[in-house]
Amino acid sequence: MAGNTGFVTEQWIEHAFAEDRVVVARKDAGSLSGGRITTIDLENDADSETVLSSYRFDRIVYFFESLTLHSDSDGNLGRLRGVLHATRDIAAQVLLVTGPESEFTHAGNDEARETSKSLMSRAGEELGRYYAQTYAMSVKIVRCPYLYEPHHVDASSYLDGLFEHASEGKIEFCERPEQEAYFLCADDLAELVRRIYDDWTTAYEVLHVPNAFHPTFRDFAQAIANGFPEAKIRYGADAPYGYPDDDGVLRRRYGWSPRYSVVDDLPMAIDTWRQAKEKHDRRAEHRFWQRLQRHSRILGAVEIVVAAILVEWLVVATSGQSQISQIDFRMLYVVIAGTIYGLNAGVFAAALACMGVLFEYSRNGASFLPLLYDPTNWLTFVAYLIVGAVCGYVRMRNQEHVRFVRDENDLLRERLTFLRGLYQGVLDDRTMLRRQILGRRDSFGKMYEMTRRLDEVQPQKIYRTAIQIMQDTLETDCLGIYRLDESQRFARLVAASPQEEAILPKSADVAAYDKVMRDIEAKGLWVNRELDGNLPMYAAGVREHGRIGVVIVIRKAAADQMNLYYRNLFLIICGLVESAMTRAFEYEHAARQSMLVPGTSLLNWPSFREKLRAAVELGNDRMGSHLLLIVTDQYPEAGDFNERIIRSIRETDDAGVLADGSVCLLMNQAGERELPIVSARLARNGLNVRNVDAQSEADLLAEPDADGEAS
Structure with missing residues (x-):
């Protein structure tokens, strides 16, 4: 699936292609997941021809940008041409799903509504028709109303924009209030796509999806206003346009008609949008802490500085207590900082502890000259720095070991995932090949099915x-x-x-x-x-x-x-x-003799009925036609009558006796147009007949078994 695939979800794929492996071309390639679903980006990862030749698709669905109302995206005709051009040598079934704009008409006449988007939509359809006729591709076009998805946000950009504006207190439309709103639920489209592919024919055709519920933009706006009571509604003055009525083709051929109305689904869509917005707002509340977590070094430095200030306050507060003064709080601070934050933090904490010692000397009125000239006074500073560096080094070494183990585990996990993917791929290929053996049109299983039939x-x-x-x-x-x-x-x-x-x-x-x-x-x-x-x-x-x-x-x-x-x-x-x-x-x-009435060349009723039933089945399937004629004259001499019958019918025709003894002629591959010619030919041989209509044929086939006898 390619093109405007924003509304395509796992549930949509499960509904439309329940048993297929699906590849979806979309920009947010990581948004879909599943064992049968693969997402790619045709614009960045690979071109269309490479992807299509690699996967060898059986079915291709392309969604036009015109499926979204007031879409700002272009029609991507170049990408569509690339897909069709790469598919020209592949026996794939191509379905092009376009928007309604190519069928829009003015209210006062039947002329097509000429807009830039409608021209691009028709240009895309012409591309599909050109490739279908030039390269004998199997292409069908489905023209349907604008799509919406009530169960997921970011799938209906038009609705999401309306809800956003409505939450701000305004609802603006470019259309007039009496203008009909042409929308189709994505779930309805999934059902239609499934049925089209289930009954696919090779002929090129354009299918029209009706606007079954005929809501207006006034109804549309009122449904949104019920969810946003404070919003003010404003309509536009765009020229009105119409959409063709239902032609009944989809209903008769596929038994399909739309089930969901956009007006009925809007409350659900509004609730889904609000829930998504609340989750987004809750995530925004934690952005400050998330930002701090992303800047862990700055946060750690702040913590070390604050801890140094608290340690100096603790040293000053306990300076007059003999027992507590035996504890070196600065050394304890350096050990804790180095053990928790690592080598750099340990050295930084030791430097702050040294500054604290200098501050204490200054506070006590001591001179700094003894510190410079008496090396024994340097031991305190050296001890702080060594302890900070050693504790930080131990912390760093442990971190490196943990990181090494974690990287090794990640590598093993990646290898396990790769091997599991290979194993799953082998299982999928095994299942696929088994299905091909049993179900492909040129497989042994298919040959057996042909022989059985x-x-x-x-x-x-x-x-x-x-x-x-x-x-x-x-x-x-x-x-x-x-x-x-x-x-x-x-x-x-x-x-x-x-x-x-x-x-x-x-x-x-x-x-x-x-x-x-x-x-x-x-x-x-x-x-x-x-x-x-x-x-x-x-x-x-x-x-x-x-x-x-x-x-x-x-x-x-x-x-x-x-x-x-x-x-x-x-x-x-x-x-x-x-x-x-x-x-x-x-x-x-x-078995010919057992099928004939004794002494004649006429089939008995059970045998003739089977011939008639087979002819009726051919006619019902439009594979053939037939005439059922009853001989109206009586012929006392059986031999002469048999001669007349043999001279009058072809080798592909049959003559038999009904349950009531009437003689019938089954003229295969003859219809109402040939009836005068057939009747004249029979009359020349002395056989006068009358035609039996379809209802009388059905009544004959419904009769119980009975052997007819020749008169």
């Missing part, structure tokens, strides 16, 4: 499952599966990706794709190395009884998908699909 005996279900698996594993939405007829002259579309179902032709002439079929026959795979727009980028065949029966195609592929790894992965998955389809074809061929 493909374990079906009905080809229609395998078509659907194969499309789902390939979309997830190959990261493409351009898949199609074709079934070749007995003559291998035509290929019929049996399933396709939702985006391709309306684009891929329902029927294809195999002769037009002779180059593709030759490569599939010879190598098992077609790769469009010449980038011919009329041919698929990849195609692989599934053999049935020794010849190609099914062809799987990828119509389009990104530039980074035209490599050996992607080709081999496509071949491996096609091999799994081929094994499953071959098994299903063989089972269907072996």
